[in-house]
Amino acid sequence: MPDFPTLAALRAAALAPSAGDDAAAGAVIARQAVLTKPPGSLGRLESLVAWLARWQRRPVPRLQRVQVLVFAGNHGVAAQGVSPYPAAVTAQMVHNFAAGGAAINALAAQAGGALRVVPLRLDRPTADFTAAPAMTEAEFLDAAQQGAAAVPAECDLLCLGEMGIANTTAAAALAAALFGGTGWAGRGTGLDAAGVAHKEEVVRAALARHAAALDDPLEVARRLGGHELAAILGATLAARRRGIPVLLDGFAVTAAAAPLALLAPDGLDHAAAAHLSAESGHRRLLAALEMTPLLDLGLRLGEGSGAALAVPLLRAALACHTGMASFAEAGVAGRAA
Numbered sequence: 001m002p003d004f005p006t007l008a009a010l011r012a013a014a015l016a017p018s019a020g021d022d023a024a025a026g027a028v029i030a031r032q033a034v035l036t037k038p039p040g041s042l043g044r045l046e047s048l049v050a051w052l053a054r055w056q057r058r059p060v061p062r063l064q065r066v067q068v069l070v071f072a073g074n075h076g077v078a079a080q081g082v083s084p085y086p087a088a089v090t091a092q093m094v095h096n097f098a099a100g101g102a103a104i105n106a107l108a109a110q111a112g113g114a115l116r117v118v119p120l121r122l123d124r125p126t127a128d129f130t131a132a133p134a135m136t137e138a139e140f141l142d143a144a145q146q147g148a149a150a151v152p153a154e155c156d157l158l159c160l161g162e163m164g165i166a167n168t169t170a171a172a173a174l175a176a177a178l179f180g181g182t183g184w185a186g187r188g189t190g191l192d193a194a195g196v197a198h199k200e201e202v203v204r205a206a207l208a209r210h211a212a213a214l215d216d217p218l219e220v221a222r223r224l225g226g227h228e229l230a231a232i233l234g235a236t237l238a239a240r241r242r243g244i245p246v247l248l249d250g251f252a253v254t255a256a257a258a259p260l261a262l263l264a265p266d267g268l269d270h271a272a273a274a275h276l277s278a279e280s281g282h283r284r285l286l287a288a289l290e291m292t293p294l295l296d297l298g299l300r301l302g303e304g305s306g307a308a309l310a311v312p313l314l315r316a317a318l319a320c321h322t323g324m325a326s327f328a329e330a331g332v333a334g335r336a337a
C-alpha cells in the first residue's frame, strides 16, 4: 500500500497531528539533569538528544542505522540559462555517485551512513515553470510517493540530499511563493552578479505566471518544484509517520520540505537544519521556518553534504548522553546552593 495513493491522502498525512513522544524526550531531560556537568552545559547537544528521543519515540535514542537519501531530478527551467552547468550534469553526477566519486560518497561514509541515490525521471525534466506547472498532479504525486517509499522502515536518522541542475532556481521560486518577498535567487553553482539578476527575473516571471494558484503549499510544490524536490517532501513526511528524525541539507532541501511547515505548524518538528548553506536565501528561509542550523561551514554543494556532516555531531551528543556517569555514580558533589 503506497503511503500517498492520492493527493488527498498526501494532504491528510501532512495535516495529521505530530507523533512525537513527550515521555521519551522527558526521560532524556531527566537523565541529563543528573549527569556530571552543570545543568545545560552541553548546550545544543542536550536538546538534540531529547529531539532524537522524541521522534524515535525511544527514551534512549540510537544512531545505528543512518540513511542518506539523495534524490535526483531534471528541471525544464534549466533552459532559461539559470545555471552555469548543463542539465546533463545531473545524470553524470548520478553515475559519479554510483562509482563512489562524489563528495557525498566520502561524507556519508564518514557519517557511518548508508547512501542511496534515487534518480527520478532523469530523461523527462519538469516543464519550464515560467510557462507551465512544473509537474502534473500525477507526476507530483508519483515523485512524492517515490520519496516516501525510499525511506527505510527501520532507520534511526534520515539525511536528505538532492542533485538537479537548476534546482536552486526552483528552490528560490518555492521560497518566494511560500514566504513572499524578492531577492531569493543566489549564485547556485557559481553565477556572477548578472546571472543572479537574470535568475531573480526568472523567479519573478514564474511567480507572476502562477500568481492565482500560490495559496496552497502543495500546489506551490507541484507548480514550482521538481521531481527530486517533491520526493524530498514525500520522504520528510513519511519519516515523521515512521518515527524517524530528519536532517535537512541546504537551501534546496529546506525549500523542498518547507510546504510541510506551512500546512501544519509542527510539520517539520521532526526535522533539523543540519547546516547554513552559503546560498544566499538559506539564512532567510531558516529564519522563516524558525530553524537554527547546526553547522556553518560555508558549504554550497547540496547532495546531502551538510546533512551527512552533522551526523558525527549527533553521535557525539548521544555518546555523552549514554556514556557519562551521574553525580551519584561518580561520587561527584552536586551544586552547593
Ligand SMILES: Cc1cc2ncn([C@H]3O[C@H](COP(=O)(O)O)[C@@H](O)[C@H]3O)c2cc1C
Binding pocket: 082, 083, 084, 085, 089, 093, 162, 163, 164, 165, 166, 167, 168, 169, 187, 188, 189, 190, 301, 302, 303
Ligand atoms: C559537478 C556538480 C556537482 C554537484 N553536486 C551538487 N550540485 C548542486 O548544484 C545544483 C544546483 O545548482 P544550480 O541551481 O546552480 O544548477 C544541484 O544539482 C545541486 O545538488 C552540483 C553541481 C555540479 C555542477
Ligand SMILES: O=C(O)c1cccnc1
Binding pocket: 168, 188, 189, 249, 250, 251, 252, 253, 277, 278, 279, 282, 299, 300, 301, 302, 303
Ligand atoms: O544549499 C544548497 O542546497 C545548494 C547550494 C548550491 C548548489 N546546490 C545546492
